[in-house]
Amino acid sequence: MAKADRLIAMALMAISVYFMIHASALPIGWNGMTGGPGGGAFPFWLSLIMFVSAGGILVRSLRSNVKYSETFFDTDTFKSVVFVVIALLVTVWLITWAGAYVALPLFLIWYLRFFGKHGWTLTVILTVCTPIFLFFFFEVTLKILLPKGLTEPFFVPLYAMFF
Amino acid sequence: MTYTFMRHFSLAAAASAAFALATPAAAQDWEPQKPVEMVIMAGQGGGADRLARLFQSIIQKENLSNMPILPVNKGGGSGAEALRYLMDKEGDNHVIMATLNSYYTTPLRTDIGVDIEEFTPIARMALDTFVLWVNADSDIETLDDYVAAVKESGGTWKMGGTGTGQEDSLVTAMLEEEFDVSVTYVPFSGGGDVAKNLVGGHIDSSVNNPSEALGFYQAGNLRPIAAFTPDRIEALPDTPTMGELGHDLVYWMQRSFVAPKDMAPEAVAYYTAMFEQLNASEEWQTYTQEKALMAEFLTGEDLQAYFVEERGKHAELLNTMGEATN
Amino acid sequence: MELLGHLADGFATSLSVTNLMIVLIGVTAGLFIGAMPGLGSVNGVAIVLPITFIVPPSSAIILLAAIYYGAMYGGAISSILLGIPGASTAVATTFDGRPMAQQGKAGLALIAAAVASFVGGTISVVLFTLFAAPLADVALAFGPPEEFALVLLAFTTFVGLGGDDVLKTIIMICLGLVLSTVGLDLISGQPRLIFFDQPGFYSGVSFLVLAIGVYGIGEILHTIETSKSAPAVTPAKLTFKELWLGLKEMNKLWRTMTFGSLIGFFVGMLPAAGATPAALMAYGLSKLMSKKPDSFGKGNIEGVVAPETANNAASTGSLLPMLTLGIPGSPTTALLLGGMVMWGLVPGPLLFIEQPDFVWGLISSLYTANFAAVIVNIALIPVFVWALRMPFTVLCAMVIVLCIVGGYAPNQKMHDVWLIVGFGVGGYVLRKADYPMAPLVLALVLGPLMEKSFRQTLIAEQGNVMAFVERPLSATFIAISAVFFLLPLLKHLHRFSRRKTAANESPAD
Secondary structure, X not given: OHHHHHHHXXXXXXXXXXXXXXXXXXXXXXXXXXXXXXXOHHHHHHHHHHHHHHHHHHHHHHHOOOOOOXXXXXXXXHHHXXXXXXXXXXXXXXXXXXXXXXHHHHHHHXXXXXXXXXXXXXXXHHHHHHHHHHHHHHHHHOOOOOOOHHHHHHHHHHHHHHO | OOOOHHHHHHXXXXXXXXXXXXXXXXXXXXXXXOOEEEEXXXXXXXXXXXXXXXXXXXXXXXXXXXXXXXXXXXXXXXXXXXXXXXXXOOOOOOEEEEEOOHHHHHHHHOOOOOOHHHOEEEEEEEEEOOEEEEEOOOOOOOHHXXXXXXXXXXXXXXXXEOOOOOHHHHHHHHHXXXXXXXXXXXXXXXXXXXXXXXXXXXXXXXXXXXXXXXXXXXXXXXXXXXXXXXXXXXXXXXXXXXXXXOOOOOOOEEEEEEEOOOOOHHHHHHHHHHHHHHHHOHHHHHHHHHOOOEOOOEXXXXXXXHHHHHHHHHHHHHHHHHHHHO | OHHHHHHHHHHHHHOOHHHHHHXXXXXXXXHHHHHOOOOOHHHHHHHHHHHHOOOOHHHHHHHHHHHHHHHHHHHHHHHHHOOOOOOHHHHHHHHHHHHHHHOXXXXXXXXXXXHHHHHHHHHHHHHHHHHHHHHHHHHHOOOHHHHHHHHHHHHHOOOOHHHOOHHHHHHXXXXXXXXXXXXXXXXXXXXXXXXXXXHHHHHOOOHHHHHHHHHHHHHHHHHHHHOOOOOOOOOOOOOHHHHHHHHHHHHHHHHHHHHHHXXXXXXXXXXXXXXXXXXXXXXXXXXXXXXXXXXXXXXOOHHHHHHHHHHHHHHHHOHHHHHHHOOOOOHHHHHHHHHHHHOOOOOOOOHHHHOHHHHHHHHHHHXXXXXXXXXXXXXXXXXXXXXXXXXXXXXXXXXXXXXXXXXXXXXXXXXXXXXXXXXXXXXXXHHHOOOOOHHHHHHHHHHHHHHHHHHHHHHHOOOOOOHHHHOHHHHHHHHHHHHHHHHHHHHHHHHHHHHHHHHHHOOOO
8 A cells, every 4th residue: 555655656746747847848937027927837836836745745655654454456356447447448449440339339248248247138239229329319419420430431321311 | 579580580591492492412523421520720619610600500501511511629729739630631521621810820830740731722701800999988089099098008008819829919919010019918718708808997908800899889888999901891880990090000810611631622612612602691691791701702722822821921920929029 | 577578478488388398308308418428518509509590589599498408407417326527517516416326315416406406597597687787797897817816716615625635635736737737828829738749638638538537437447446246336216205305305405505506696607707616616615614514525415406506507697798798608608609690699788678589588498498407307317316226337338438439529539538548547546545536627627717817917917916916806705715715724723622622531532
């Protein structure tokens, strides 16, 4: 637990340094002539406060003598979290080139059948109904086109039918 | 219960009936196969956005396109996001973009790797005008009063406008240059916001488009001093132009549509025809009159030449402005 | 009275059979659109706006009002059931609505939200009817310094929220504020914090992306870890008896509701502010005034009622600057404004004089829509509650799909979807380490307004910091902020000294 706390604090410190580098591309000082802080001032000084606070947490954690018995991640359930995150990343990546109507059903099949261990009946029903619902709700009704990637040509007749 | 705008509706209905006959739908050899994305170079709610959505409504109402036109706002970075997006859409026949003057100024001010000459021009729909406004409670009646008041303030005169580097700040820079004065430029997020702050007395003057300030003018809250146009604006017949007062100051906001690089010529022809019909529509003609817009329609090579010329002018303007502020 | 005559005319129109049908359809559609994470009243109004040019104008206004109100009610549904605010206006509703749902009181929370929305809508419509014209002047009196002071006030009503670790709260506020500066610096016109040169960052980090990431994906990862097989929420049941008890419970909360409506209306009326700060302030203030402030954030019904009355009151309030000044206070009102232009109306100071039919027609439509929304909403509550009884793994899969699609929909950028996954994982890890999420989201919502008004004031006043306290309105707000800032500290000291005495009396504890 303490180790995780320190790691997170250090990561936040690194992020704030990264923010500061970006922010300092614009003036960060007080410019009397144009009246007040420059364009980089807000992000820069706030990142600095963030850096100092995260540093405070790090110091506090190093100083404290409290022994944490609890581990930060429960190894068993943590595995399922990692699986879901990987599945999410793969799904989003798949959307960009195969489109939402391929990626999302595949995700549902994986999640319901293999991760959630539901029967095939439920899996198939949901996997078929969800894209149909998405198409009619988002594309036909709300006129918000979802990404289609390579599958775009297959939708041309559908567009002609519903628009 | 009779709404006054019922009248507008019946007018519009008559117009659409006339168009149903005139639309040469069969003459097209290309038609969009999927909904057309209309990228807007500005955020939701601004003048550019409202105008683009007005175009979309007219297109839909008059049935000028067989597929819906879907507006998408990409206003990030003064349109930098939209320009980069359009660059990535090379050869796409289903994207058009509604532009404003940030079409030239944004690539000039920051290096985003976009050359606007590569894009395909479609149509210029209108030129929006600029007018110098003050609060109606102030003593300023003429341009001379105005210049005297600004000089007297010694640089603390508060001129409100849209974001730095955008049109209002360029017009302000032109004013500063012409009258050899300096003002404090306060940027706001939109023209409506500027007008409201001028009425509320939080700033001293603005260079709002008439469409943003006309309501307040009619209610007697704002006073126009001079127009940045070659001829007087129809909606403000008593306001002299800068030219009449002996100052050669003219500035326009262009409202045009462009398409990605290498759009198929048939598709370009389709959209050009669509906007031509839009330009002739009753609603658009009424709107331009009411809002003091100049509906100067321009297409093809002429439009590209116009863009290039304007880009040159803006490069110069930005240069002088850079000298003034740095 | 002429005014009442106009209003009566308006009601006569809106209560015809056709129009009542339109209201019911509009409200139901709005409810579902609003309940979808990522979609809100903007999307609802955007789809029906083109239709309104075809149907008769009186029906058009009613349809718009119905969708608008339906979506405002719907926002609370996803906040309560899924813990994902559908729109920024419903953020504050998640703070107590979500815990209530987890305790199996989803039905009660939904009833509370519906009734509160109704009360907020009603009070604000009455205020609008009576004081529309003079209130426009109040909106005009708000310049940049007043805006800054108001945002500061909204912030300070939240100080000490939940009694979290102070350092961690500061980090989250700063992180939110820094993220809010991503994109374009309005004042200098320069892009800033464009990470990895991704053009997607030019438009900044949108609130919805962060909220869906942190509250949607983050929450799901958290629940997967803590209870892989156990249900996420206690299954909720809803019977008529419970519904009746819920309504009776609401009867005790008049003070909170009136207060929330007033704050909502007045804050919502200011063009720069709108419904989000209004809801947050109402939440913060009712917590400050409560006798049991510690129960907030743990499923206190007042924590649902206050922001819900406020955001609905604010949505009426935000019509005021749109109609009288022609300034849209929110993207939704901006769309409505565009619609009015298409109908040939000129919003502005003269609208009330020249087009009273339209104005009062709109008001009465709003009222009819509000009434219909509460009925449809309560009738549908059992359906929504039933959705919670799905097996957890099914619900999870559906919510993930909705998060992805809902995150993509507002701006139609895959960039946003990647950010959602990133924020989800980041939020999950930070929450595990006890970093509070509410200040992060709050800072992202209020940050841009705060920085902009702060710098506008300083530019206009040539860098004079005293400008904020020299103007009466902003000085008042800053003084109240100071009181709010110190209040939790005083309370804390008071409690601390009491605990000390208590500890001395019973050392064994």
